[in-house]
Amino acid sequence: MHKILVIDDEETIVTYLTLVLEDSGYATISAEGADEGLALAREERPDLITLDIMMPKRSGLSAFAEIKKDSELASIPVIIISGFTALYDLRDPEAFGSIVQDGAIPRPEYCMEKPIDIPDFLRAVKLLCEGGSMPAENAL
Amino acid sequence: MRPEEEVRKWIEEELFDRVPVAISVIDRDYHIVEANETFERTYGKAKGKVCYGLYKNRAERCEHCGAARSFEDGRIRVSEEMGIEREGEQTWYMVHVVPLVRPDGSIPFVIEMSTDITEAKTLQKEKVAAERLAAVGSTVAGLAHGIKNIIMGLEGGMYVVNSGLKRNDSQRLLSGWQMLEEEITRISAFAKEFLDFARGREPQVSLVDPNRVAAKVVELFHDRAEQSGIALQADLDPGVPEAAIDEEGIHSCLTNLVSNAIDACEMSDKKSKHVVLSVCDHDGVLCYEVSDDGCGMDYDVQRKVFTNFFSTKAAGRGTGLGLLATRKIVQEHGGQVAFESERGNGSVFRLELRRENLPEPSERGSMDAHEPARPQPKGS
Numbered sequence: 001m002h003k004i005l006v007i008d009d010e011e012t013i014v015t016y017l018t019l020v021l022e023d024s025g026y027a028t029i030s031a032e033g034a035d036e037g038l039a040l041a042r043e044e045r046p047d048l049i050t051l052d053i054m055m056p057k058r059s060g061l062s063a064f065a066e067i068k069k070d071s072e073l074a075s076i077p078v079i080i081i082s083g084f085t086a087l088y089d090l091r092d093p094e095a096f097g098s099i100v101q102d103g104a105i106p107r108p109e110y111c112m113e114k115p116i117d118i119p120d121f122l123r124a125v126k127l128l129c130e131g132g133s134m135p136a137e138n139a140l
Numbered sequence: 141m142r143p144e145e146e147v148r149k150w151i152e153e154e155l156f157d158r159v160p161v162a163i164s165v166i167d168r169d170y171h172i173v174e175a176n177e178t179f180e181r182t183y184g185k186a187k188g189k190v191c192y193g194l195y196k197n198r199a200e201r202c203e204h205c206g207a208a209r210s211f212e213d214g215r216i217r218v219s220e221e222m223g224i225e226r227e228g229e230q231t232w233y234m235v236h237v238v239p240l241v242r243p244d245g246s247i248p249f250v251i252e253m254s255t256d257i258t259e260a261k262t263l264q265k266e267k268v269a270a271e272r273l274a275a276v277g278s279t280v281a282g283l284a285h286g287i288k289n290i291i292m293g294l295e296g297g298m299y300v301v302n303s304g305l306k307r308n309d310s311q312r313l314l315s316g317w318q319m320l321e322e323e324i325t326r327i328s329a330f331a332k333e334f335l336d337f338a339r340g341r342e343p344q345v346s347l348v349d350p351n352r353v354a355a356k357v358v359e360l361f362h363d364r365a366e367q368s369g370i371a372l373q374a375d376l377d378p379g380v381p382e383a384a385i386d387e388e389g390i391h392s393c394l395t396n397l398v399s400n401a402i403d404a405c406e407m408s409d410k411k412s413k414h415v416v417l418s419v420c421d422h423d424g425v426l427c428y429e430v431s432d433d434g435c436g437m438d439y440d441v442q443r444k445v446f447t448n449f450f451s452t453k454a455a456g457r458g459t460g461l462g463l464l465a466t467r468k469i470v471q472e473h474g475g476q477v478a479f480e481s482e483r484g485n486g487s488v489f490r491l492e493l494r495r496e497n498l499p500e501p502s503e504r505g506s507m508d509a510h511e512p513a514r515p516q517p518k519g520s
C-alpha cells in the first residue's frame with residue numbers, strides 16, 4: 001500500500017485530502033508546516049508528497065527546494081497543491097524559474113490549483129506512485 | 141498712443157466685457173448691480189435680478205451661499221458650482237467669490253467670477269465612471285481568486301459529509317459538518333468585510349503624528365515577522381509634522397501593505413528577507429513607504445495588483461480586501477497609491493498624501509475659506 005504525506009497549514013484541507021486518499025486505498029500521514037513535513041518525510045519515506053505553498057513561518061517552496069536537494073528525498077514525487085494567484089504560478093515554467101532562485105531545482109512532478117479536481121488528483125497520485133510521470137501538457 | 145497707454149485703455153474700457161469669464165457684482169441684497177457681456181450671454185439680462193434666480197433658477201438663496209459668508213468675513217472663496225444656462229442646459233463652473241472691502245472694513249459688494257469647466261467636468265465624470273466599472277469587473281475576478289481556499293474547504297466538507305452518509309459513519313458525518321460550518325463562517329466574514337467596503341465608512345479625520353501610526357503597525361507584525369525569519373523595521377522621521385488623517389483608515393492601509401510584503405518574503409526562498417516601513421515628508425507630500433525584497437511581481441501581475449491580493453487564509457493571515465480597500469482610503473485623503481516591483485527582487489509600495497489635499501479635521505462644507513486672510517485696508 002502506498003503512503004502519502006499531506007502538507008498544508010489548513011486543517012480542513014488536510015482532512016479532505018487524507019480522507020479522499022484513504023478512501024482510495026492509500027495510507028496517509030500529514031503535517032501542518034514545512035519543517036514538520038520535512039522531518040516526517042525523512043522519518044517515513046512516503047511514496048508521494050502533496051505540498052501547499054502559502055504557509056506561515058516557512059514557505060512550501062523553500063521546503064520543496066530542500067526536498068529536491070536532499071539525496072534521500074529527491075526521488076519522492078511532489079504534487080504542489082496551492083491557491084495560485086497571478087503573483088506566482090508555478091505551472092508556468094518561466095514563473096517557476098524566477099520564483100525559485102536556485103536554477104538546479106527541477107520542477108514539481110505535478111501542480112494543481114485549489115480548489116482541485118479530485119478524480120484528476122487521484123489519477124495523478126496513482127500514476128506518480130507507480131513510477132510514471134505526468135505528460136508535459138499537464139504541468140501547465 | 142504709447143503701448144502702455146493703449147494697454148491701460150484696453151484694460152479700463154474693454155477687458156471687463158471681453159474676458160471669457162462670467163462676472164457679476166452683487167450687493168448685500170443679492171441683486172446684481174453690474175454684469176459683463178459674457179455673463180449676460182450666458183444667463184440673460186442681469187441687472188436688478190437676484191443672483192440665485194439667474195444662476196440656479198431658485199426662488200430663494202442657496203444653502204451654502206459663499207457670497208453670504210464672504211460678506212461676513214471678507215475672504216475670497218473658490219468652489220465648483222452647477223448652473224443652468226439660458227437654454228436650460230446643465231453646466232459646471234469654477235466660481236471665485238471676491239468681496240470688495242472698503243478701507244473702513246465694510247463690504248458693500250461681492251464680485252462673482254465664473255469660468256465654464258463643463259467639458260473638463262464631463263471628462264472627469266466619465267473617467268470616474270469608467271474606473272468604477274473597471275474596478276467592479278476586476279473586483280469580481282479578484283473575489284473568485286481570493287476565495288479558492290474557502291471553496292476547496294467547502295468541497296472538502298461536502299465530500300466528508302456525503303461519504304459519511306454513504307458509509308453510515310456518523311463520526312465522519314459530524315466531522316464533515318464541522319468543516320462546513322468553519323468554512324461558512326470564513327466566507328461570511330469575508331462577505332461582510334466586502335459589504336462594509338462597498339458601503340464605505342465615514343473617515344474620522346484628526347491631526348495625527350504620522351510616525352505613531354507606522355510604529356503601531358510595525359509592532360503589530362513583530363511576532364509574525366520574527367517567526368518567519370523576516371527582518372521588519374520602521375524607518376521613522378521625528379521631523380515630520382502632524383497631518384490631518386483618518387488614523388484608523390491609514391492604519392489599515394499600512395497593515396495591508398506590510399502584510400503583503402511579509403507574504404512576498406514568506407513566499408520567496410531567499411535566505412535573507414527584509415521589510416521596511418518608512419515615513420517621510422517633502423515638497424508638501426507626506427509619504428508612507430513599504431519595501432520588501434521578497435518575490436516581486438512581473439508586468440502581468442502588476443496590472444492586476446489591486447485585485448490580486450484578496451486572501452481568505454486562516455485568521456490572522458492576510459484577510460481582507462487588500463489593496464482595493466487601501467486605495468479607496470488613500471483616495472478619500474486626496475492621495476494616491478504608487479508602486480514599483482521587479483520579479484525576483486522585491487517591491488516598493490508608497491502612499492502619497494499631498495498635504496494640501498488632506499481633508500479638514502472633522503469639518504465639512506462645500507464652500508470653505510481660502511488660505512489668504514482678510515485683505516488689509518490700503519496703507520496699513
